[in-house]
Amino acid sequence: MPVITVSAIAFLRADGRVLTVRKRGTSAYMLPGGKPEAGETALATAVREVREELGIRVSPEQLESLGTFETRAANEAGHALRATVFLARGDVAPVAQAEIDxxxxxxxxAASPGSAPLNVEHVFPVLERRAAEAR
Structure with a gap:
């Protein structure tokens, strides 16, 4: 099974909600991010992608690694997904642009219908565990 490699950022607000996006021509809501360019690190990919897709400027120092996860791709049937996910805390003002619809x-x-497998199976459970540990 072909593997798609991406980097993404989970933007976590003070109320515990996480920003998800839906790309043009797709139905699943996923974390903002995307595929690396040649020679680009996972961290650099995540920073570039959220700037291009949402106009959010974030510095690498503001990001915390959540981990690398493997699951099935949300929008590419027959493909696996390997995602390196970072966490950013605080308020941001995203603007849907580029391929974001x-x-x-x-x-x-309480994941909404249409949430990507990466979120439902991996990222949201990690965030829930962390929130419970912080209480």
Whole structure:
């Protein structure tokens, strides 16, 4: 099975909601991010992609590694996904641009219909565990 490699950022607001986006021509809501360019690190990819897709400027120092996860790709049937995910805390003002058609803030404790497998199977459970540990 072909593997798609991406980097993404989970933007976590103070109310616990996470920013998700839907790309043009797709139905699944996923974390903002994308595929690396030649020679680009996972961190650099994530920073570049959110700037291009949402107009969010984030510095690498603001990001915390959540991990690298493997699951099935949300929008490419027959493909696996390997995603390096970073966490950014705080308020951001995303603007859907480039290939982004829509965005929404999701509660990791109650994933909305249409959430990507990466979120439902990996990222949201990690965020929920961290929130429980912090209580």
């Amino acid at each position: 829509d965005l929404r803030w999701e509660d990791p404790a």
